[in-house]
Amino acid sequence: MLHQCFQTHRPKNSVPDQQYHRNLLRQRNPIPDRFSSSGVYKLTCLDCHKSYIGQTVSRFYTRYNKHKSAFYHNSRTSNFAQYLHDKAHSFGPIDNIMQVLHHQKKVAHLNTIERFHIHIEHAAGNHLNDDHTVFPNKIFDTLIKLNTPLTP
Numbered sequence: 786m787l788h789q790c791f792q793t794h795r796p797k798n799s800v801p802d803q804q805y806h807r808n809l810l811r812q813r814n815p816i817p818d819r820f821s822s823s824g825v826y827k828l829t830c831l832d833c834h835k836s837y838i839g840q841t842v843s844r845f846y847t848r849y850n851k852h853k854s855a856f857y858h859n860s861r862t863s864n865f866a867q868y869l870h871d872k873a874h875s876f877g878p879i880d881n882i883m884q885v886l887h888h889q890k891k892v893a894h895l896n897t898i899e900r901f902h903i904h905i906e907h908a909a910g911n912h913l914n915d916d917h918t919v920f921p922n923k924i925f926d927t928l929i930k931l932n933t934p935l936t937p
């Protein structure tokens with residue numbers, strides 16, 4: 786939806802747009818206890834190394850537990866858990882499968898940050914079940930080429 790906004794209401798690849806995204810996507814304040822905050826995360830399958838990008842306004846470990854619960858109850862509420870079920874791959878401990886990509890409390894920014902990271906994984910052919918969620922995005926492509934500093 787945000788992507789469509791850019792397409793419709795803003796000139797493509799304008800300088801202010803790029804600057805806005807570069808500032809937004811740069812991680813400024815990494816938090817030591819990383820799973821106790823909110824933001825954008827990556828889950829990686831230990832068996833095939835495919836990844837899933839997600840966002841959460843609750844704490845990362847709360848979100849992890851929901852994915853885990855969905856996996857063990859096969860409740861179809863998590864795309865990641867569903868993928869593991871379909872492939873008969875295993876669910877791992879939080880330290881092994883969850884990676885914090887971006888700490889962010891402002892809900893309005895989560896969609897953009899999430900889409901950016903999905904775009905990166907998709908471009909690498911590494912994101913699972915995303916065929917209907919990834920669209921061409923010239924701003925993201927440009928930022929990836931510029932090698933914008935991201936999270937450690």
Ligand SMILES: [Zn+2]
Nearest residue numbers: 830832833874
């Ligand atoms: Zn897998």
